[in-house]
Every structure is written in structure tokens, then in C-alpha cells.
Amino acid sequence: xxxxxxVGGTHxxxxxxxxxxxxxxxxxxxxxxxxxxxxxxxxSAILKNKSPEKLHRLVLSTTLGTNAIVQGKVDPVGVIVVSxxxxxxxxxxxxxxxxxxxxxVDHRGREVKPIKRVEVLNAAKKFExxxxxxxxxxxxxxxxxxxxxxxxxxxxxxxxxxxxLGHLISGNLNFPRRIATTYLxxxxxxxxxxxxxxxxxxxxxxxIEKIPFILKADGGTLNLDASLEQPVQTILSGPAASITxxxxxxxxxxxxxxxxxxxxxxxxxxxxxxxxxxEPLGIKIDRYNTLVRSFKTMSVGIGGDSVxxxxxxxxxxGPERIGPAMAYGGPRPTPTDAIITLxxxxxxxxxxxxxxxxxxxxxxxxSPEKAAAQVFEKTCSEILTALNRMVKEINKKPVxxxxxxxxxxxxxxxxxxxxxxxAPYFASKLCELSELDAFVAENPEVTNAIGAACARxxxxxxxxxxxxxxxxLVPEMDYKERVSQTxxxxxxxxxxxxLLRKKALALGCSxxxxxxxxxxxxxxxxxxxxxxxxxxxxxxxxxxPGIITA
Amino acid sequence: xxxxxxxxxxxxxxxxxxxxxTHPEREERLLYTQDQIxxxxxxxxxxxxxxxxxxxxxxxxxxxxxxxPDERAVTTESHLISAGGAITVAEAVLxxxxxxxxxxxxxxxxxxxxxxxxxxxxxxxxIEAIMIEYIRDKFGVDRIAIVDTDCHHGxxxxxxxxxxxxxxxxxxxQDGRTLYPGSGFHYEMGGPNALGTTINIPLPPKTSEEGFLxxxxxxxxxxxxxxxxxxxINSAGQDNxxxxxxxxxxxxxxxxxxxxxxxxxxxxxxxxGYSIEGALPYVNLGIILAMAGLNYDRVVEPDYDxxxxxxxxxxxxxxxxxxxxxxxxxKNIDEMVPKVRAKGETKTRNRQIYYDTDNITxxxxxxxxxxxxxxxxxxxxxxxxxxxxxxxxxIPRKACSICRDMGYRWFEEADRRRFDYVYLQDxxxxxxxxx
Numbered sequence: 014x015x016x017x018x019x020v021g022g023t024h025x026x027x028x029x030x031x032x033x034x035x036x037x038x039x040x041x042x043x044x045x046x047x048x049x050x051x052x053x054x055x056x057s058a059i060l061k062n063k064s065p066e067k068l069h070r071l072v073l074s075t076t077l078g079t080n081a082i083v084q085g086k087v088d089p090v091g092v093i094v095v096s097x098x099x100x101x102x103x104x105x106x107x108x109x110x111x112x113x114x115x116x117x118v119d120h121r122g123r124e125v126k127p128i129k130r131v132e133v134l135n136a137a138k139k140f141e142x143x144x145x146x147x148x149x150x151x152x153x154x155x156x157x158x159x160x161x162x163x164x165x166x167x168x169x170x171x172x173x174x175x176x177x178l179g180h181l182i183s184g185n186l187n188f189p190r191r192i193a194t195t196y197l198x199x200x201x202x203x204x205x206x207x208x209x210x211x212x213x214x215x216x217x218x219x220x221i222e223k224i225p226f227i228l229k230a231d232g233g234t235l236n237l238d239a240s241l242e243q244p245v246q247t248i249l250s251g252p253a254a255s256i257t258x259x260x261x262x263x264x265x266x267x268x269x270x271x272x273x274x275x276x277x278x279x280x281x282x283x284x285x286x287x288x289x290x291x292e293p294l295g296i297k298i299d300r301y302n303t304l305v306r307s308f309k310t311m312s313v314g315i316g317g318d319s320v321x322x323x324x325x326x327x328x329x330x331g332p333e334r335i336g337p338a339m340a341y342g343g344p345r346p347t348p349t350d351a352i353i354t355l356x357x358x359x360x361x362x363x364x365x366x367x368x369x370x371x372x373x374x375x376x377x378x379x380s381p382e383k384a385a386a387q388v389f390e391k392t393c394s395e396i397l398t399a400l401n402r403m404v405k406e407i408n409k410k411p412v413x414x415x416x417x418x419x420x421x422x423x424x425x426x427x428x429x430x431x432x433x434x435x436a437p438y439f440a441s442k443l444c445e446l447s448e449l450d451a452f453v454a455e456n457p458e459v460t461n462a463i464g465a466a467c468a469r470x471x472x473x474x475x476x477x478x479x480x481x482x483x484x485x486l487v488p489e490m491d492y493k494e495r496v497s498q499t500x501x502x503x504x505x506x507x508x509x510x511x512l513l514r515k516k517a518l519a520l521g522c523s524x525x526x527x528x529x530x531x532x533x534x535x536x537x538x539x540x541x542x543x544x545x546x547x548x549x550x551x552x553x554x555x556x557x558p559g560i561i562t563a
Numbered sequence: 564x565x566x567x568x569x570x571x572x573x574x575x576x577x578x579x580x581x582x583x584x585t586h587p588e589r590e591e592r593l594l595y596t597q598d599q600i601x602x603x604x605x606x607x608x609x610x611x612x613x614x615x616x617x618x619x620x621x622x623x624x625x626x627x628x629x630x631x632p633d634e635r636a637v638t639t640e641s642h643l644i645s646a647g648g649a650i651t652v653a654e655a656v657l658x659x660x661x662x663x664x665x666x667x668x669x670x671x672x673x674x675x676x677x678x679x680x681x682x683x684x685x686x687x688x689x690i691e692a693i694m695i696e697y698i699r700d701k702f703g704v705d706r707i708a709i710v711d712t713d714c715h716h717g718x719x720x721x722x723x724x725x726x727x728x729x730x731x732x733x734x735x736x737q738d739g740r741t742l743y744p745g746s747g748f749h750y751e752m753g754g755p756n757a758l759g760t761t762i763n764i765p766l767p768p769k770t771s772e773e774g775f776l777x778x779x780x781x782x783x784x785x786x787x788x789x790x791x792x793x794x795x796i797n798s799a800g801q802d803n804x805x806x807x808x809x810x811x812x813x814x815x816x817x818x819x820x821x822x823x824x825x826x827x828x829x830x831x832x833x834x835x836g837y838s839i840e841g842a843l844p845y846v847n848l849g850i851i852l853a854m855a856g857l858n859y860d861r862v863v864e865p866d867y868d869x870x871x872x873x874x875x876x877x878x879x880x881x882x883x884x885x886x887x888x889x890x891x892x893x894k895n896i897d898e899m900v901p902k903v904r905a906k907g908e909t910k911t912r913n914r915q916i917y918y919d920t921d922n923i924t925x926x927x928x929x930x931x932x933x934x935x936x937x938x939x940x941x942x943x944x945x946x947x948x949x950x951x952x953x954x955x956x957x958i959p960r961k962a963c964s965i966c967r968d969m970g971y972r973w974f975e976e977a978d979r980r981r982f983d984y985v986y987l988q989d990x991x992x993x994x995x996x997x998x
Binding site: 413 | 564573574575576577578579580584585589590591594595597598599601602603604607613614615616618640641644808840844845848852857858860861862863864865
């Protein structure tokens with residue numbers, strides 16, 4: 014049996030899945046000041062009367078990191094950046110202890126200017142004086158040659174608790190994002206480590222020996238130990254949980270939009286051939302653009318509890334939530350009140366809901382029922398407008414080869430899959446307005462927890478080969494080897510697969526789960542003068558995103 | 564960080580297109596530029612927006628060229644994307660989605676002339692001209708200036724606008740006596756109907772930042788002030804760089820960025836530039852930052868040494884005299900115009916044009932109506948040796964009725980037995996006829 018647990022803003026959702034079927038589902042309220050207690054009480058509720066030995070896998074998704082970042086409750090981090098020429102590194106400053114130093118690696122990974130040891134030591138002194146225990150080190154083009162980052166870590170490793178290096182975070186190029194991501198990783202590391210060590214201890218006390226996996230923003234998992242090194246990958250796993258849950262039984266359609274309708278927001282994602290689309294570089298966390306792999310999602314401030322207002326003779330929905338629906342004792346009318354007024358849902362206090370709709374009705378001069386119908390229609394149509402915007406943006410994504418441009422795939426949504434608490438009420442209206450097939454997930458109120466339960470262990474590797482200089486590099490794994498002039502693209506692909514397998518196993522993937530795919534392969538002849546002097550090969554491989562169906 | 568001038572970028576490296584495997588125009592050309600701009604995170608900067616290129620259409624090409632035998636025969640998809648990328652950027656600027664635009668596309672276009680029998684100087688169709696005529700038709704813009712900062716004289720663009728008084732073409736390049744295509748001398752100033760709207764500034768080899776910026780201040784900027792264009796286009800070739808393998812100049816990334824910043828072009832289009840590792844990543848970064856109004860002080864090549872690439876004193880003196888002479892010409896244009904237009908009804912020039920990329924030799928007789936009211940109807944008798952002979956007639960965009968009638972008369976009179984094809988481009992009527 015698989016157990017998935019997703020901590021949300023108001024509820025902890027937890028499910029127990031056996032052979033692809035949801036056997037148990039539990040919701041407990043989130044105690045925002047005691048996440049550990051929330052997690053444990055939800056777990057003990059679902060595992061009541063179950064024998065812990067039968068637990069095959071336990072996956073957690075929490076808001077721990079996100080909350081800490083949004084509330085500014087993260088540890089101070091000393092950030093050292095090695096930038097060389099280009100945009101002034103001060104533009105990418107993060108945290109209160111940011112130190113650019115001398116040194117420079119170019120786009121081919123050649124060390125053009127060495128670092129100065131004394132500058133590193135001076136930075137360290139400053140950090141120590143400020144009581145800093147976490148250091149992040151990021152070099153421009155360090156994914157082409159990490160030598161300067163590694164040297165700096167050697168100098169600093171005994172002086173601080175943890176030194177995070179940029180090239181280990183992602184193989185992608187983007188120095189500002191690498192800075193922000195490495196910084197966030199260092200910033201949430203202490204709080205993440207404390208929390209999950211406590212979780213591990215408490216589980217052992219409850220005689221649960223299975224070490225939990227943590228959900229990532231890309232809908233995959235990694236084991237607890239690996240997450241301690243890269244906690245940043247587990248921030249913002251919430252939206253990924255629901256999308257992954259939707260993969261359990263997606264509609265048979267070439268392109269499906271997943272709409273996760275919650276209380277405050279609706280999160281959207283696109284499935285092409287039942288596989289979610291990814292962000293090209295990484296997710297945005299709070300105000301930081303990062304290199305954290307994630308699904309392509311868009312969030313709009315429209316949900317069941319969004320505040321409904323009348324401006325002039327126009328009804329507006331959201332974008333904020335002021336409280337629950339009036340039917341549940343809230344202060345202001347909401348789409349949920351409209352749903353209850355219309356009789357679509359029998360939950361809540363209908364009189365209170367009607368009262369809310371009357372507030373709207375009086376301002377636009379119609380009956381409460383008519384007002385409710387308008388509120389409901391407006392809510393649905395705004396969700397669909399946002400979806401259209403998202404699809405348009407995806408289709409505008411630039412490509413860099415003639416073949417891709419001419420044969421370019423364009424997203425054309427054919428069906429909707431609605432998940433989240435209010436999903437059943439919304440589906441038929443969304444269907445009517447969009448003229449698309451709309452489906453409601455099974456157990457829509459816990460799709461997120463189902464996603465956590467069934468998520469696979471995923472990871473990716475970036476292989477960069479330069480046969481003129483004679484090396485192969487996989488930055489995220491700190492792997493480098495010499496290669497000869499005769500090294501081919503096929504060799505690089507082989508290497509990518511074997512290293513990916515190794516990495517996946519280290520993250521807790523089981524051998525039979527491993528399903529790999531290439532996501533990028535490019536090869537360039539390098540010509541200097543009139544002669545071919547080498548090959549520049551770039552290969553990316555990943556564990557195919559998806560779910561465990563066993 | 565936020566762009567002071569919101570900037571549209573089309574980046575299309577055409578990673579699957581080359582003239583031949585070891586040709587300077589090969590797949591690898593913009594690879595390191597891509598690495599640099601990705602690593603710098605340029606597309607995350609607020610106000611820098613990346614656009615996906617549209618494909619140029621046959622109609623877009625027919626506003627500019629006479630392709631022999633037709634457009635399909637002399638272009639591939641890559642050329643349509645390159646020209647289309649320039650159009651995409653122009654659309655974003657003219658629709659006021661952004662202030663400025665840069666089409667970082669390949670292959671280039673500024674050696675393509677009005678008549679196209681094949682490829683010359685790595686170019687098949689003139690991507691700037693196609694963009695400009697698109698802008699004129701769709702947005703009604705009239706006066707446009709092109710400043711070509713590629714190291715090679717943009718003889719194609721010059722040819723297309725030779726007779727057009729509404730397009731100012733200025734080229735700064737390495738002296739034609741020392742480099743392909745061997746033209747662009749300072750006395751080339753435009754046809755009889757457009758005298759003074761072509762300006763050539765041929766600089767001697769080894770000219771560095773000092774010389775380029777001097778020519779910019781002394782000739783280019785004053786000429787732009789006089790012309791008062793509605794739009795300024797920069798043909799942003801990057802082969803004046805001191806590391807370029809096929810030219811002999813000493814310009815730098817800092818120099819390009821300063822030039823871009825002072826020029827303040829609305830739209831830039833990439834042309835040549837073949838130092839793919841040592842120059843392009845830095846020059847492109849400098850140009851993008853300068854166009855967006857962002858700080859570029861730290862954009863410097865790894866091996867940059869100001870003293871080492873400083874131009875010889877003789878260059879400084881030569882350039883000073885050259886600029887004086889050009890400005891002297893410019894002052895006297897108004898007196899020269901009536902004289903050049905007084906010599907008969909039409910003016911004819913005979914030329915031989917060589918297509919180095921495709922090894923074609925073309926003989927051309929071009930006849931233009933001398934006209935005080937418009938750019939003048941144009942007739943070209945063109946024979947590519949061992950290939951086709953064609954007659955092409957152009958009625959200019961703002962043609963007077965006399966030139967319009969002349970164009971149609973030429974078209975009717977063209978002897979179908981002598982020519983494989985006869986073409987008519989009627990710009991006012993937006994018509995293109997081939998037979």
C-alpha cells in the first residue's frame with residue numbers, strides 16, 4: 014500500500030492507495046504553527062487499524078519551505094558569486110550577505126581568470142562575524158566547469174555547516190536563476206533538515222520503518238536523505254501533487270487541461286498524451302525565478318471562496334479570499350454561495366448562501382437566483398479565459414531549429430479534467446461554456462494526496478561533451494571524464510542513460526520503476542579555420558514523469 | 564533589473580542549417596551566443612520579450628525582389644524564417660508592444676540585390692529590405708534610415724535603395740579595396756533621383772573604437788538629423804570585431820555597445836559576424852543591453868586589451884579627412900541634383916554582378932526615368948551567364964502618373980523572345996506579375 018500526504022493551507026489531505034484504488038482518505042485541519050503535529054495526526058488517522066509492515070511507500074508534500082520563504086523565516090545565507098564579464102552581478106543580489114569575487118570561466122568552460130583565495134577568506138570572515146552557518150557558492154558557467162566552485166568549497170567547508178554549490182542544482186544555463194536557486198536551497202536547508210529529521214524520529218516511534226519520500230515541484234519524489242541536500246526541489250510541490258494525481262486516470266484525449274479548483278485559486282496544467290508539460294527552466298518561488306524543475310502551471314485568483322463584488326453593474330470574482338463562503342459562516346459572498354443557492358450542492362447553510370447572493374442581487378437589480386447564476390457563470394468563464402491565456406503563451410514559446418519551427422507542435426486543448434473540492438459542481442458548467450469534454454477526477458477532493466502517493470522517483474541529467482577540449486561533463490552529478498575525438502552522440506546518449514540510472518537509484522528509485530527518455534539531443538561540428546576540430550554534444554535525459562500504478 | 568527601453572528579441576540560431584559543413588554560415592554560428600545570453604538570463608529581464616519568428620511570405624519578397632525564376636527557387640525555409648523574424652520584431656515595435664527590437668537571426672541578407680539569381684555574400688534575400696517594405700505597406704511609414712554596421716559593404720541594400728529618396732542608406736565598412744564585395748566608396752551617393760540618400764564611409768583596416776565612433780558622430784548622426792527618419796534600422800553585422808576571421812578591423816564589444824547606444828536604432832537586424840566564440844557572445848550581449856538601455860560596462864571579451872587593438876595614428880588622420888570630404892559632398896547635393904537630372908529622359912548604368920556563394924556572373928543594364936516627382940520607374944535587363952535572361956520593371960511606391968505609365972509601357976514592350984521571364988512590380992497597386 015502507498016500513502017500520500019499533502020499539507021495545504023487549510024487541510025492536510027492523506028490517502029491510502031492499494032493497487033491503484035483509493036482505500037482510505039482523511040482530511041485533518043492544518044495547524045499552521047505546528048506542521049509536524051498536523052502531519053503526524055493525519056498519518057495516524059489513516060494508518061489506524063493498519064499494520065505498518067504493509068506500508069510500501071510513504072510520500073510527503075508540505076508547504077514548509079514555501080511558508081518559510083514567504084514569511085521571511087529562513088536562515089541567513091552567505092552568498093559568494095564568481096561572475097566574470099557580462100551583466101553586473103550586483104543586479105542578481107540575494108539575501109543580506111552577497112559577495113561577488115574575482116574569477117571567470119567562459120562559455121566553453123575554460124578558466125580565463127582564477128579566483129583569489131584571499132577574497133574568499135575575507136568573505137568567510139564577514140560571514141562568520143554575522144553568525145552565518147550556510148554558504149552558497151555560484152559561478153557563471155559553473156555548469157561548464159565547476160572547478161572554481163569546488164575550490165571555494167574546499168576553502169570554506171570546515172568553517173560552515175553547509176556549503177551549497179550552484180552546478181549541483183541544475184545542469185541548465187542561467188546564472189541569475191542559479192544564484193537564486195542555490196541561495197534558496199541554503200536558506201531552507203536548516204528548517205527542512207530539522208523538520209524531516211523530526212518526522213523520521215516520530216515515525217520510528219510509531220514503528221513505521223519506511224523512510225518517507227518527499228514530493229518535488231516536478232511531480233516526482235526523492236528520498237528523505239537526498240532531500241536534505243536539495244531541499245529547494247521540494248518547495249512548491251503542492252500544485253504538482255494535484256497534477257500528478259490527475260495522471261491516475263486521465264481522459265483519453267491528446268491534450269487535456271487539468272484544472273485544480275481550490276478555495277483561493279485555480280491551478281492549471283496541460284497534459285499532452287497524458288504527460289504534463291514542464292516549465293522550460295524552472296518554477297518561480299515567491300519573487301525568485303529558479304532552476305527548480307517543475308510542471309508548467311498557471312494559477313489564477315479564482316476559487317470557491319473567492320470574494321464576489323459588484324463594481325458598477327459588473328460582477329467581479331477574486332482575486333483574493335477574505336474568508337470561507339457565507340454558507341460556512343464567512344463574511345462575504347463567494348462562488349460557493351452561488352453553487353449552494355443554485356441547489357447544485359446541498360452542503361452548508363443555504364439561507365446564509367442566499368443572503369450572500371441577495372447582497373449581489375440588490376446591486377444589479379435581479380433575483381438572488383439570477384445573481385447566483387451570473388456569479389457562477391462568471392467564475393467559470395474567467396477560469397476558461399485564464400486557460401486560454403496559458404495555452405497562447407505556451408504556443409508562443411520560441412524554438413531554435415527550422416524543423417521544430419515548421420513542424421512545431423501547438424497545444425490545442427480537447428478536454429478538461431477538473432479536480433479539487435468543488436470540482437463536481439464546476440465540471441458541467443465548464444463543459445457548457447467551453448464546448449469541451451469535461452471530466453471530474455475520482456475523489457477530486459484528495460487528488461493532491463493521491464498524486465503524492467503515486468508519484469515516481471524522478472530526476473534528470475545534463476551531459477555536455479566538448480571533444481575538442483576532450484571532456485564530458487555532467488554538472489549536477491559532479492561527473493567528468495576524458496573523451497577522445499571519436500566520441501559520438503550515441504556514446505553521449507549511452508552515458509546519459511547509465512548515469513541517469515545511477516542517479517535515480519541513489520534517490521530511492523527501484524529498478525523496475527526506471528523508465529528513461531531523452532528530452533534534448535544536439536550535436537554541432539566545431540570548425541576552426543577550414544577544419545572540423547571537434548564535436549559539441551548536448552544531451553538531456555530524464556526519468557519519464559508519471560505514476561506508480563502497482 | 565528592468566529594461567529602460569522595452570525590447571523585442573527574435574532569437575533564431577537555425578541550429579539545423581548551413582551553407583556547407585565548414586562554411587562560416589554553419590549550424591554552430593550562434594551556439595555560443597545562445598550559451599551566453601541564456602547564462603546571463605537575458606530573457607528573464609523585465610522588458611526583454613522573446614518572440615517566435617513568423618515566416619515571411621512570397622508576397623513579402625515580391626515587394627522587394629525579382630527572383631529568377633521565382634521566389635521558391637532561390638530561397639529555403641531558413642531564409643523565410645530569417646526575413647520573417649525581422650518582420651516579427653518590426654510588428655512588435657510598430658504595434659507599440661515594445662520600444663525597440665532586435666532580430667538575432669541567420670542567414671543574413673544585406674548582399675542580396677533587387678534581382679536575385681542566387682546567393683552572394685552568404686545572402687539570398689535581403690531581410691532588412693523585406694522588413695522595411697512590409698512596414699511601409701502595413702503601417703504606412705514613409706521615411707526610413709538604415710545604418711549598416713557590418714564590416715562588408717551592404718551592396719545589396721544599397722542597390723535596392725539606390726533610387727529611393729525616402730530611404731537613407733548609410734554604411735560603415737572596411738574599405739572595398741581590401742575586402743569583399745569591393746564596393747561602397749565614398750563617392751557612391753545614390754542614383755539621380757535619390758542623390759545623397761546613400762552614404763558610404765569606407766574605413767581603413769585596423770580601425771578601432773575611436774574611428775568608428777568618430778565616423779558615427781561626424782557623419783552618421785548629423786546625416787540622420789538632416790534626414791529626419793520616422794524609423795532607424797541597424798543592419799547589425801558584427802564582423803568589425805578584432806577577432807573576426809574574415810575581416811581586418813579592430814572593433815570591440817564595448818565599441819559595438821557604445822555605437823548601438825548612441826545610434827538609438829528602433830530595430831536592429833543581425834547581419835554577418837563570424838568570430839563565433841571570441842566576439843559574437845559578447846557583441847550580441849552588448850548590443851542587446853545597449854538597445855534595452857541597460858548597463859553594458861562589464862561586457863568585455865576575455866582577451867580584450869585596449870592598447871593592443873588601438874588603431875594606428877594614420878587611420879585617425881585618414882578617417883578625419885574622409886569624413887570631411889563626405890560632409891563636403893553632402894553640403895553640395897542640392898546643387899548637384901538639377902545637373903544630374905538634366906541629362907535626358909532616363910539614365911542607364913551597366914554592371915556586372917558576381918555571386919560568390921553560388922558562382923554566378925550577371926550582366927545588368929538598368930534604366931531609370933529621371934524624375935522630380937518620384938523615385939522613377941525602373942527597368943532592368945539582366946542576364947546571368949549560362950542561365951536566364953530576364954527583364955524586370957519596377958513602378959516605385961509613390962510613383963507619379965508618368966512613371967507609372969512608363970512602367971506599363973516597358974512591360975508591354977518587353978520582347979518575350981529575348982527574355983526568359985518578364986516581371987512587373989507595381990508597388991502602388993500592390994501587384995506583382997511574372998510571365
